[in-house]
Amino acid sequence: MKAIFLIKNGSAQQAFETREIPIPTPTSGQVLIKVDAFGLNFADVMARNGMYKDAPPIPCVLGYDVAGTVEKIGEEVTHLKVGNRVTAMTRFGGYAEYAITDARATAIIPETIDAATATALTTQYCTAYFSAAEMVNLHPGNKVLIHSGAGGVGTALIQFAKYKQCEIFSTAGSEEKIKYLKQLGVHHPINYQTHDFEKEVKKITNEKGLDVIFDAVGGKSVKKGFRSLAAGGRIICYGASDMTNKNLWGKLKAAIGFGFYHPVMLMMPSKAMIGVNMLSVADQHPQILQRCLTEVVKLTASGVFKPTVGKVFEASAIADAHEYLEKRKSMGKVAIQW
Numbered sequence: 001m002k003a004i005f006l007i008k009n010g011s012a013q014q015a016f017e018t019r020e021i022p023i024p025t026p027t028s029g030q031v032l033i034k035v036d037a038f039g040l041n042f043a044d045v046m047a048r049n050g051m052y053k054d055a056p057p058i059p060c061v062l063g064y065d066v067a068g069t070v071e072k073i074g075e076e077v078t079h080l081k082v083g084n085r086v087t088a089m090t091r092f093g094g095y096a097e098y099a100i101t102d103a104r105a106t107a108i109i110p111e112t113i114d115a116a117t118a119t120a121l122t123t124q125y126c127t128a129y130f131s132a133a134e135m136v137n138l139h140p141g142n143k144v145l146i147h148s149g150a151g152g153v154g155t156a157l158i159q160f161a162k163y164k165q166c167e168i169f170s171t172a173g174s175e176e177k178i179k180y181l182k183q184l185g186v187h188h189p190i191n192y193q194t195h196d197f198e199k200e201v202k203k204i205t206n207e208k209g210l211d212v213i214f215d216a217v218g219g220k221s222v223k224k225g226f227r228s229l230a231a232g233g234r235i236i237c238y239g240a241s242d243m244t245n246k247n248l249w250g251k252l253k254a255a256i257g258f259g260f261y262h263p264v265m266l267m268m269p270s271k272a273m274i275g276v277n278m279l280s281v282a283d284q285h286p287q288i289l290q291r292c293l294t295e296v297v298k299l300t301a302s303g304v305f306k307p308t309v310g311k312v313f314e315a316s317a318i319a320d321a322h323e324y325l326e327k328r329k330s331m332g333k334v335a336i337q338w
């Protein structure tokens with residue numbers, strides 16, 4: 001089978017090589033999937049740039065999301081059959097014609113969901129669902145700020161907040177993305193290139209502040225977000241895109257920019273900070289991932305979740321797809337098909 005290896009950190013055009021390797025065999029509890037499409041995630045760009053500590057050493061095959069057909073099942077797998085159409089989260093290894101994963105990280109998808117769309121459901125939609133449905137409980141009327149709303153996770157969070165009848169604030173970095181946020185139903189889209197989100201939130205909420213913030217930007221954005229929370233407010237930190245493509249000094253500045261927090265500083269104003277790392281959750285509690293994935297597929301089938309596929313690339317254009325994501329051109333999911 002063909003697998004796309006990351007062979008070099010740095011520029012996308014020199015980073016990948018397609019190699020022929022044997023098709024893996026599933027062991028107990030695992031499943032082998034014939035991949036029709038696999039998804040890209042921002043973490044892949046970070047791994048390519050040598051900035052993702054969970055990534056395996058190079059040469060390695062990246063890839064968290066695949067969609068395709070079950071080809072073989074290992075012992076003790078009871079909820080899947082050969083031939084099932086599935087979406088699955090892979091612990092790397094997704095950039096390949098066949099991928100192996102824990103059967104609990106796999107969900108059957110209806111025929112109505114195409115393969116490229118299905119790749120959005122695993123990492124991005126599960127992260128959004130776990131953060132918004134399990135780590136916080138959104139209530140109707142909650143004022144919710146979603147940073148990087150035009151991205152894959154951002155899109156999912158907006159759709160979930162809309163379903164929960166929240167008042168949605170969301171940031172993005174261009175007018176094209178602001179238009180996209182309006183189409184998604186965001187009540188207060190904020191172009192952070194031209195407007196300071198903290199000032200905008202103050203103005204719009206009459207200084208009352210927000211109930212929930214989802215932040216994958218990190219750095220100063222978290223400090224400003226924390227200040228923008230009302231009593232009972234929660235900020236969910238699930239990424240640090242502000243730290244990408246920066247030298248050591250820039251990274252240090254971004255790290256300090258987060259601010260320093262003592263529990264008393266949370267207790268007195270009644271605010272909470274929550275960290276989410278879906279990989280850690282999937283590794284330690286695969287049943288949580290299974291639960292989230294099942295709910296995500298149900299919400300997609302019922303029309304609550306409508307993943308946007310920003311662009312689909314051929315496997316041979318993997319480098320272009322990485323550049324597309326890295327240069328912030330994407331809206332929604334970027335998928336690759338074989």
Ligand SMILES: NC(=O)c1ccc[n+]([C@@H]2O[C@H](COP(=O)([O-])OP(=O)(O)OC[C@H]3O[C@@H](n4cnc5c(N)ncnc54)[C@H](OP(=O)(O)O)[C@@H]3O)[C@@H](O)[C@H]2O)c1
Nearest residue numbers: 042127148151152153172173216238239241276277278328
């Ligand atoms: N903790 C977890 O388990 C988990 C799981 C999945 C994803 N994540 C994180 O969530 C974030 C979104 O992931 P995604 O897959 O939805 O990514 P995505 O679709 O590529 O969206 C990322 C968005 O981040 C914004 N951005 C801010 N700084 C950037 C930078 N330096 N380079 C490129 N884009 C930048 C861009 O929006 P603007 O142009 O509007 O700024 C871009 O649209 C990433 O930080 C990712 O690492 C975390």
